Amino acid sequence: MQDQPTAIELVEAVADFIRNHAMPQLQGHAAFHARVAANALDIVKRELEVAPTANAEEISRLKELLGREGNLEELNLELCNRIRSGQIALDDPQLKDHLWKTTLTKLSIDQPNYSGYRRAISES
Amino acid sequence: MSGETNPVAAALGEVVKKHMKGASGITGLKRLSGGASQETWAFDATTDGESIPLILRRAPGGTRPPSETAVGLSTEAKLIELAGRAGVPVPTVRYVLQQEDGIGDGFIMNRIAGETIARKILRDDEFADARPKLARQCGEILAKLHSISRDTLPPLRVSPAESEIAQYRNILKAHGHPHPVFELALKWLTDNAPPATTAHTLVHGDFRNGNLMIGPDGVRAVLDWEIAHIGDPMEDLGWICVNSWRFGNIDQPVGGFGTREDMFAGYEAAGGAKVDPERVKYWEVLGTMKWGIMCTIMVTAFKTGADRSVERAAIGRRSSETEIDLLRLLAPRQ
Incomplete structure (x- = not known):
């Protein structure tokens, strides 16, 4: 057990510092890079919030889909092999469901404002 | 880019004087952002009358060979010319750099006003x-x-x-x-x-x-x-x-x-x-x-x-x- 503040709170504080204190004092390229840096910290924060549960769910979906054990990377590599060889395809509703859930999670961390993600959410 | 001087400024000035009718030199040379595999520079050719807005497309460092998929600058210039003749809106290519120009591969074309962002x-x-x-x-x-x-x-x-x-x-x-x-x-x-x-x-x-x-x-x-x-x-x-x-x-x-x-x-x-x-x-x-x-x-x-x-x-x-x-x-x- 780690002490307070939490990692999420620390990352939030640094992003806030960059946006509201450092950036206004920067110009041109440096200001642009500061914005990119703050956005990157937002990704870290969302990943810290979402990934522990989402990764566990992804692993259990993959184990069921593939009928084998393994860690996240091993299972994903196996899924790639089976898609490539045609052993599993979109006619399997379980595959489609898995890819959608996994991809929606990735977007909720990486780019929650992306037009394709917003549209996918509104269509569901 | 600010603070960066173009190592080819003098040579480019000579090229323009030699190959563009009425041009006496160049001003306002600056590197434009974008284009990782090729350099793009904006400049003006000075004349007795109005200056001519131009673009230099040049291989990075002058000589880097094109990547596996890139066509190379002389081919690019040729394609732009052919496209222009077919009615595609393109900048007119003014001059394709030669080896004796000493500034590497590239070409000079008109700089067209407008927005790409x-x-x-x-x-x-x-x-x-x-x-x-x-x-x-x-x-x-x-x-x-x-x-x-x-x-x-x-x-x-x-x-x-x-x-x-x-x-x-x-x-x-x-x-x-x-x-x-x-x-x-x-x-x-x-x-x-x-x-x-x-x-x-x-x-x-x-x-x-x-x-x-x-x-x-x-x-x-x-x-x-x-x-x-x-x-x-x-x-x-x-x-x-x-x-x-x-x-x-x-x-x-x-x-x-x-x-x-x-x-x-x-x-x-x-x-x-x-x-x-x-x-x-x-x-x-x-x-x-x-x-x-x-x-x-x-x-x-x-x-x-x-x-x-x-x-x-x-x-x-x-x-x-x-x-x-x-x-x-x-x-x-x-």
């Missing part, structure tokens, strides 16, 4: 009258571009869907990180590739919002010819529809400014072959995957330490945008 083109009032016309104009321009006789073209790589697929499959394999959605796209693209009898033409290869110079009157110039090749003409119509190039305007599939129907109508009216919307969609899928894999491998430069910038690192987290687009294209939930 996609978000401004899609949002600024200045372009409000142009926007509804752009999709049709893009179709007309592509029809002319695809009409250029293959006999007149300089040597270009031939890249039908199969070789594009093979290229990106290899890149993904070398990268090593698992991407089930890209695998799904590669499989679909392999199973649904256009028939071998598909007629091939010149393909621009990067015809999209961001590479078009736009004025209040519409498209003024088609830029960035460096990955031109021979292939399926529908590739160009599909690439401009990739959601990444709609810049948020998801309901305007052509570049974020127009409809496929307008682009197809313009294409057919200007003498292009009958458009096959399914094949255009095929290339939209391929383009979406291509851009996603490119985002993924841009991280390599970060991981190896070649470019430790946050900007470079963050691009890797944009490849998932194309994964959701691919799922919406290939596995819609309705």
Whole structure:
């Protein structure tokens, strides 16, 4: 057990510092890079919030889909092999469901404002 | 770039004096942003009267050989000339650099006034009258571009869907990180590739919002010819529809400014072959995957330490945008 503040709170504080204190004092390229840096910290924060549960769910979906054990990377590599060889395809509703859930999670961390993600959410 | 002096300024001044009638030198030389594989510089040629706005396209450091897929600058200049003759709006090429000029490979062309930044083109009032016309104009321009006789073209790589697929499959394999959605796209693209009898033409290869110079009157110039090749003409119509190039305007599939129907109508009216919307969609899928894999491998430069910038690192987290687009294209939930 780690002490307070939490990692999420620390990352939030640094992003806030960059946006509201450092950036206004920067110009041109440096200001642009500061914005990119703050956005990157937002990704870290969302990943810290979402990934522990989402990764566990992804692993259990993959184990069921593939009928084998393994860690996240091993299972994903196996899924790639089976898609490539045609052993599993979109006619399997379980595959489609898995890819959608996994991809929606990735977007909720990486780019929650992306037009394709917003549209996918509104269509569901 | 601020603080950077161009090592070729003096030599460029000599070139302009020698090869451009009435020019006495150059002023205002500055490096423009963008274009990682080639340098682009803006400058003015001074004359007795009005100065002439110009662009220098030059290999980085003057001599770097073109990458596997880039055409090289003298070929690029030749393509721009041919396209201009076919009625494609392009900047006039003024001079192709020769070895004795001493500043490497490149060429000088007219600098056309206008906007290339996609978000401004899609949002600024200045372009409000142009926007509804752009999709049709893009179709007309592509029809002319695809009409250029293959006999007149300089040597270009031939890249039908199969070789594009093979290229990106290899890149993904070398990268090593698992991407089930890209695998799904590669499989679909392999199973649904256009028939071998598909007629091939010149393909621009990067015809999209961001590479078009736009004025209040519409498209003024088609830029960035460096990955031109021979292939399926529908590739160009599909690439401009990739959601990444709609810049948020998801309901305007052509570049974020127009409809496929307008682009197809313009294409057919200007003498292009009958458009096959399914094949255009095929290339939209391929383009979406291509851009996603490119985002993924841009991280390599970060991981190896070649470019430790946050900007470079963050691009890797944009490849998932194309994964959701691919799922919406290939596995819609309705």
